[in-house]
Amino acid sequence: MKRSAGDKASQIVIIVLLSLLCVTVIYPFLYMLAISLNQGNDAAKGGVYLWPRAFTFYNFRIVLGNEVIQHSYWITIARTILGTVLGLLVTLLAAFGLSYRALPMRGTILGYVLLTMLFSGGLIPFYIQLHDLHLLNSFWVYIVPSAFSAWNMFVMMKFIQGIPEALIESAEMDGAHPFRVLWSIILPLSKPMLAALGLFTGVMHWNDWFAGAFFVSNQKLIPVQTFLQQLLSAQDISAVLGSNNNVEALARGTSLANVTLMSIKMATVMVSAIPILCVYPFLQRYFVKGVLIGSVKG
Amino acid sequence: MLERLAKYRWQYVMIAPAVILLLLFSYIPMAGIQVAFKDFHIGYTIWNAPWTGVENFSFLKDDQFWIVVKNTIIIAVLKFVFGFPAPIILALLINEVRHSGFKRFVQSVSYLPHFFSWIVVAYILQSLLTLDGGLVNQIVTKTGSDPIFFLGSTEWFRPMIVASGLWKEVGWNTILYLAAITTIDPQLYEAAKVEGAGRLAQIRHITLPGIMPTISIVLILSMPSLIAVGMDQIYPLMNPANQPVADVLDTYILRSGLQQGYFGMATAVGLLSSVISLILVLVTNQTARKINGEGLW
Numbered sequence: 001m002k003r004s005a006g007d008k009a010s011q012i013v014i015i016v017l018l019s020l021l022c023v024t025v026i027y028p029f030l031y032m033l034a035i036s037l038n039q040g041n042d043a044a045k046g047g048v049y050l051w052p053r054a055f056t057f058y059n060f061r062i063v064l065g066n067e068v069i070q071h072s073y074w075i076t077i078a079r080t081i082l083g084t085v086l087g088l089l090v091t092l093l094a095a096f097g098l099s100y101r102a103l104p105m106r107g108t109i110l111g112y113v114l115l116t117m118l119f120s121g122g123l124i125p126f127y128i129q130l131h132d133l134h135l136l137n138s139f140w141v142y143i144v145p146s147a148f149s150a151w152n153m154f155v156m157m158k159f160i161q162g163i164p165e166a167l168i169e170s171a172e173m174d175g176a177h178p179f180r181v182l183w184s185i186i187l188p189l190s191k192p193m194l195a196a197l198g199l200f201t202g203v204m205h206w207n208d209w210f211a212g213a214f215f216v217s218n219q220k221l222i223p224v225q226t227f228l229q230q231l232l233s234a235q236d237i238s239a240v241l242g243s244n245n246n247v248e249a250l251a252r253g254t255s256l257a258n259v260t261l262m263s264i265k266m267a268t269v270m271v272s273a274i275p276i277l278c279v280y281p282f283l284q285r286y287f288v289k290g291v292l293i294g295s296v297k298g
Numbered sequence: 299m300l301e302r303l304a305k306y307r308w309q310y311v312m313i314a315p316a317v318i319l320l321l322l323f324s325y326i327p328m329a330g331i332q333v334a335f336k337d338f339h340i341g342y343t344i345w346n347a348p349w350t351g352v353e354n355f356s357f358l359k360d361d362q363f364w365i366v367v368k369n370t371i372i373i374a375v376l377k378f379v380f381g382f383p384a385p386i387i388l389a390l391l392i393n394e395v396r397h398s399g400f401k402r403f404v405q406s407v408s409y410l411p412h413f414f415s416w417i418v419v420a421y422i423l424q425s426l427l428t429l430d431g432g433l434v435n436q437i438v439t440k441t442g443s444d445p446i447f448f449l450g451s452t453e454w455f456r457p458m459i460v461a462s463g464l465w466k467e468v469g470w471n472t473i474l475y476l477a478a479i480t481t482i483d484p485q486l487y488e489a490a491k492v493e494g495a496g497r498l499a500q501i502r503h504i505t506l507p508g509i510m511p512t513i514s515i516v517l518i519l520s521m522p523s524l525i526a527v528g529m530d531q532i533y534p535l536m537n538p539a540n541q542p543v544a545d546v547l548d549t550y551i552l553r554s555g556l557q558q559g560y561f562g563m564a565t566a567v568g569l570l571s572s573v574i575s576l577i578l579v580l581v582t583n584q585t586a587r588k589i590n591g592e593g594l595w
Contacts, residue, residue: 010497014394021388022407024465028422031433035425046436094316097309104302109313116324119576122568123548124555125330128344129323148319178308207415210530214556228417229534232424262431269421276413284406291473 029273036060036267040260059259059267068219069227069268075212076223079142080205087201088194090147095156096182113150130215141215142205142223152197159193159293160186196290199283206276224272231268237261334566339559354562363550363567370546373527376460382520384468386513389475390501405476408469419462420534424449427458450539463531474516475509482508518586522579525571547571 030050035043036059038052047053063069094113098106120126126145127136135141163186171181187194212226222230237259303310329344334354336347357363388408395401411419426433427448435445448454486504495503529548536544545553547567555564 007497010394011396014391015397015400018391018395018400018404021469022404025407025411025469028426032422032425044431046431049433090315090319093312097312100306100309103306103309104299109317112317113320116320118579119328120324120572121327121330122565122572123551124561124565124568125327125333125344126323127556128330128333128338128561129327131340132343133322144319145323148316150320153316178312182312203413207413207417209415209417209534214552225415225417228421232417232420232534233537262425262428265421266425269418273414273418280410280413281406284409287409288473292477 029277032266033270035263036270038263039258040263041258043263044260056258059263060271062259062264063267063271069224069271071220072222072224072227073271075139075221076206076225079139079223080202083143083146083205084198084202086143086147087149087152088198091149091152091197092156092190092194093182094148095153096160096178096186098153099157099160101161113153117150127215135215137216137218137221139221142208142211146204149201152201155290155293156190156193156197159190163189192286192289193293195283195286196293199287200290203276228269228272231265234261234265237264331565331569331572333562334569336562338561338565340561350562354566357554357563357567365542366545366547366550369543370525370527372543373456373459373532373546374524376456377463377527378520378524380460380464381467381471382517384464385471386475386509388468389472389479389509390505392472392476393479393505394497405469405472408472410469411466412470414466416466416528416530417534419466419531423458423462423535447539449535450537452540452543455535455540455543458535459531471516474512478509478512479505514586514589518582521582522575524578525574 034048034050034052037055037057038048039054039056040059042048042054043052097103098109100106103109130136130141130145135144167185168181171185176184207225208223209225209229212222213229216222216226333344333347335349335351336342336344337350337353338344338347392401392404395404424432427435429435429445429447434448439445446454448458482504486508487500490500490504525547527546527548529546529552532544532546533549533552536549548571551564551567551571554560554567
């Protein structure tokens with residue numbers, strides 16, 4: 001088909017616009033990476049835009065060698081793994097149980113779940129409840145309250161109801177226990193859905209800073225994102241690197257003079273973002289599917 | 299009846315953990331709303347704290363509270379006005395791209411920011427906008443102007459919130475529209491071409507009407523969360539300098555409740571905002587029934 005000149009021009013305009021959009025997404029990360037790989041004092045003079053001028057891994061060495069950051073990293077990894085596994089388990093079990101259309105009181109239970117999506121007691125009563133259950137200042141505050149997701153449950157239930165009933169019925173005819181049906185039939189068929197919901201749950205845990213900031217006061221329990229949130233408004237570098245082994249490095253006369261608060265901040269935020277950048281390409285094909293199934297009116 | 303219950307006993311076992319978790323973390327907190335009418339301090343339980351009537355609602359006479367309400371509404375409306383059409387426009391643009399490799403690339407890149415936390419976004423803003431060596435201010439000073447303290451300014455706060463919100467979610471929100479576009483019958487476009495419709499005419503007469511149902515669903519679903527303008531986004535960027543415009547209902551509850559210990563009063567503010575969102579949900583659902591013939595439930 002012959003294309004008119006106007007058509008070609010509009011293609012060019014669109015490609016330029018979309019390329020600009022991509023640049024606004026990618027460039028900030030490259031900029032932060034360049035700052036974090038540059039000597040702090042040198043970067044503070046300005047002029048580092050894309051490529052480090054005085055290249056050094058020193059900022060990353062300090063960040064990765066910092067006990068507080070290391071510890072917060074382990075907390076984040078632990079809660080992400082445990083939170084995702086438990087969250088998927090509780091949600092999948094409820095979704096499977098409620099997918100039986102003949103289940104007595106099914107409508108009542110669905111209503112019970114739905115109501116929590118429409119109305120909530122708000123932050124303060126939730127906080128008081130966490131206090132009464134002795135979950136404040138405990139690692140479990142990250143895991144238990146978010147173990148069930150009503151939204152994910154409805155998505156999952158809808159997905160399971162899309163599986164041909166004949167499959168389940170024939171298994172039941174052979175005397176399969178419901179747990180057996182779940183394990184041998186539902187689970188293998190729901191892998192893509194579980195991958196998508198697992199991704200969303202995992203990202204939620206990885207990115208959450210709120211619980212660490214307000215439900216926990218013990219610094220030993222804060223996740224990376226909460227550490228970053230505290231660091232965001234920090235005014236001087238000693239507040240950040242205060243009580244840890246970097247102080248020894250300081251005492252040994254390492255060139256901490258080259259480090260600025262900004263370069264340390266950029267290195268820390270890169271350390272929290274790089275894992276997501278690494279898994280992103282592998283998970284991409286799942287999440288689009290997840291969103292689409294989730295969006296079907298439930 | 300008992301027989302049927304017994305037949306499904308294992309299904310109930312499967313559902314039980316979810317039911318218990320909702321009881322603990324949704325329903326008991328709902329009962330905790332009574333704290334709004336009580337004089338609560340840590341040490342009391344929600345049941346044995348003394349009643350005070352509507353004393354906790356005295357914030358309604360507080361000027362500060364109405365500034366917070368105003369801020370919440372302004373930010374909600376701005377985010378909606380810019381945030382709602384943007385993904386539709388972006389989806390239309392992406393759909394016009396003929397080179398499929400470039401199309402996929404743009405989609406992958408534009409989804410990416412959705413997966414980063416608001417804290418990371420706050421760092422990006424700080425790295426670009428800060429006074430000491432931030433990229434934007436380097437450019438501003440090079441052109442001979444005085445550097446602008448974006449992060450601590452009342453004029454720049456709202457544009458910053460709207461722009462960063464767009465940046466983070468616009469790509470992600472195109473997913474549904476792009477999917478809706480692919481379901482449009484290609485024959486419609488062929489027919490339009492035969493009749494001499496240009497690209498813009500095709501968008502106006504085929505693509506837009508084709509994704510209208512999706513647009514209305516997204517619109518309906520976005521209504522209830524309208525006033526929850528997000529402490530996730532705002533709290534990290536709030537500081538004493540921008541607080542006059544940055545303080546919204548969520549941050550107000552956080553500050554007066556968890557940080558200053560006015561539990562009763564913060565619960566009362568929370569109750570008010572929960573009721574407003576419930577009303578938005580119900581109104582929305584009624585509207586959906588009228589438009590689509592059936593509601594969301």
